[in-house]
Amino acid sequence: MSEPYLGEVKIISWNYAPRGWAFCNGQLLPLNQNQPLFSLLGTRYGGNGQTNFALPDMRGRAPVHTGGPIGAIVGGQGGEEFHTLTLGEMPTHNHFVNASNTAGNVNNPSGALLGANASPIYQPPGSAVAMAKENITFVGGGQQHENRSPYLVLNFIIALQGIFPSRN
Template identity: 40%
Template sequence: MSEPFIGEIRMFAGNFAPKNWAFCDGQLLAVSSNEALFSLLGTNYGGDGRSSFGLPEMRGRLPMHMGQGSGLSNRTLGAGPGFERVTLSLDQMPNHSHGLVASRGEADASTPAGRVLASQTDGDMPYTPTPADPVDIEDMDSRSLSPTGDALSHNNMMPYLGVNFIISLLGVYPSRN
């Protein structure tokens, strides 16, 4: 295998960082001990730039090329937007409807199972504002038309496989041209 560039990131299936490599876990390194790497990364991933600088934080993140592609939003070097869990607002929910359950059969109980609408034996509409013969009127099941759900967040992650990302601390200093 060829010698890596300083700052080169690779995926590694092991549970350790090989010699001269470090995990991309956002850790801070001393500038004085890693001047070449600092000259490439700067403070894009954290640190104060005087005594420390940060390595990229790849835990729970997907790598994405920086910049702005056609029709896409800008991706800034070192930025890590996005959330593992999100709560949708009403404005974000797609347009949808909830069905009203009814039966064409004749009603056979004043409190039918599931509290569904049914035809009446006298041919009247299922709903009469003031019935001629008052009976006990049951409310529809509250799940039929009322809002449903909670304002809880939901998981927003695609399927994934945990693999370590490592960054080369030593190697060939990359030419800028």
């Protein structure tokens, strides 16, 4: 590789960081041994800024460019790996019950519509009927679901040595 800019981040397809590079795994580096890199990164990725600072942690993360509709800033984080839907996040919808007031003609309504009894067995026709709890149930378990787009795993590395980038 040609000489990189100090702090440059690259994506690689192999399993080791070359000499002068480190994985972007959020590790702490001693400030006194990495002053030029600290002057670029500061504590935006972590560390105390007195004795250490952190490299970006790209594990399980997707990079996002600054700005845009979310107002992303360098070092900012967002999103979540797992999410549990709330009632407010579900679209308005109905669960209709197909029924008829026409008299039924089968004793086993499996796969058919609910219909009126041919002859009243339990009560006079026309009265309201409370439905059994078995007929009205809650569905779903309130469990989290994975919240990631399809992905391909690659390694992110950051240059620990290189040309200090000028501001022009």
